[in-house]
Amino acid sequence: MVLVFFTVSILSCTVGSICGIxxxxxIKPVLDATGIMGVSSISFLxxxxxxAMSVVSVYKNLRAGTAKMDVRISTALAAGGAxxxxxxxxxxxxxxxxxxxxxxxxxTQAIVLIVITLGTLVYTVCKKKIRTKNCTQIWLCAVIGIxxxxxxxxxxxxxxxxxxxxxxxxxxxxxxxxxxxSLYIIMFSQITSFVQTCVTGTxxxxxxxxxxxxxxxxxxGGTIGSxxxxxxxxxxxxxxxxFLMAVIVVIxxxxxxxxx
Numbered sequence: 001m002v003l004v005f006f007t008v009s010i011l012s013c014t015v016g017s018i019c020g021i022x023x024x025x026x027i028k029p030v031l032d033a034t035g036i037m038g039v040s041s042i043s044f045l046x047x048x049x050x051x052a053m054s055v056v057s058v059y060k061n062l063r064a065g066t067a068k069m070d071v072r073i074s075t076a077l078a079a080g081g082a083x084x085x086x087x088x089x090x091x092x093x094x095x096x097x098x099x100x101x102x103x104x105x106x107x108t109q110a111i112v113l114i115v116i117t118l119g120t121l122v123y124t125v126c127k128k129k130i131r132t133k134n135c136t137q138i139w140l141c142a143v144i145g146i147x148x149x150x151x152x153x154x155x156x157x158x159x160x161x162x163x164x165x166x167x168x169x170x171x172x173x174x175x176x177x178x179x180x181x182s183l184y185i186i187m188f189s190q191i192t193s194f195v196q197t198c199v200t201g202t203x204x205x206x207x208x209x210x211x212x213x214x215x216x217x218x219x220x221g222g223t224i225g226s227x228x229x230x231x232x233x234x235x236x237x238x239x240x241x242x243f244l245m246a247v248i249v250v251i252x253x254x255x256x257x258x259x260x
Contacts, residue, residue, distance in 0.1 A: 001036060005045075005210050009217030010224075013053040017225025018232065019179060019241045021161050023218065024050040026244065028155070029113060029251040032106055033258070039106040040096065040204040044197065045211060047153075049218035051190035054183045056222035061180050064230060073171060074181045076141035077148070078188035084149020085189035089196050091154050107259035109155050110252045116151070117252065120161035121245040123169070124238065132172040144170060149189040161245060175234040175241075 008030050009023070016023025027046045032039065062069070096105050123130070135141065148163055163182035167173045173181060197203055229237075 002209060002213050004034065004036070005031075006213045006217045009049050009214040010221040013049065013218045013221025014225045014228070015240060015244060016050070017053060017057040017183070017222045018229050019164070019237060019244065021164065021182070021241070021244070023053055023221065024152075025113070025117075025155075025161060025248060027214075029110065029248060029255055032110070032255045033251055035258075037206070038204065039102045039109070041206050043092070043109075043155075044204050045206060045214050047190055047193055047197075048211060049214040050186060051194060051218075052215045053218035053222035053225075054187040054190065056219050057183050057226050058180070058187055060223065060226035061183070061229065064226070068177055069180050069184065070171075072138075073136070073141050074184050076138045077145035077167075077181065078185045080142035080145020080147075081149035081152065081185040081189035082145075082192040083142075084146040084151075085153040085191075085193040086149075086196050087146070088150040088153025088155075088189075089193045091150065093200075093202055103259045107256050110256040110259060112151075113155060114249055114252045114256065116162050117245050117249050120165050121242065121249065123165045124242055124245065127168065130169070132169050134172045135170045140170075145185060148185060149192075152186065152189045153193040161241070161248075164241070175237050176229070179229070179237070 008027055012026035012030070013023035015021075016026060024046045027049060028042060031037070031042045031046070036042075092105075095108070096102070099105055135144075144166060148166060151162060163185060164175075164178045167178040167181050168175075171178075171181075232240075
């Protein structure tokens with residue numbers, strides 16, 4: 001089991017760091033599909049892993065200068081993401097307590113992920129034909145960040161593909177710039193989500209070994225992904241991203257049927 005956790009975390013966080021999707025959008029559905037543990041435990045492990053990966057990736061990318069980042073806009077988005085992370089975590093706990101059935105919660109997450117991933121896939125394939133915007137208002141950045149943070153925390157995926165679409169459309173960011181800004185937002189939203197979980201005492205039942213192994217995989221994956229990001233072209237990043245979206249859709253369809 002430890003080997004499964006490590007393999008999933010390092011592979012997911014490597015490609016997640018390259019594409020800027022955070023890795024959680026891969027970790028969450030893959031571990032859900034294995035049925036190793038409950039939905040809440042997997043969401044928590046996924047969030048912690050993505051947090052470790054995003055901190056490493058942002059630091060290494062900024063230090064290496066592999067992509068530019070508008071600090072003003074990205075910080076406003078990240079601040080909104082931090083607030084959204086708190087709201088999203090509360091929504092998850094509320095749904096879990098109201099429904100009282102983790103399988104139903106897992107099915108809801110899987111269906112939402114299918115919709116988001118399919119929309120992202122369509123946008124990515126057609127993005128050359130779509131005219132993007134260039135928003136600069138701080139209040140709008142914060143609102144967008146809140147929405148991204150809510151989805152990130154509620155779904156337990158860290159941030160995922162929706163970040164890239166939003167950043168590309170509303171801020172006309174290049175693929176690599178959007179990837180870095182996405183990881184920056186993910187980092188803040190996951191920090192607040194983690195702190196909230198600890199403060200409210202809602203940490204699910206997990207094995208410490210699993211948490212340590214996944215965080216180690218996240219850190220190593222973030223390091224490897226940052227190095228690959230320096231050498232890979234934006235065109236190849238787009239191809240990898242499209243492939244991942246197709247795989248994630250298939251896994252989430254399986255999960256939705258399994259949880260039903």
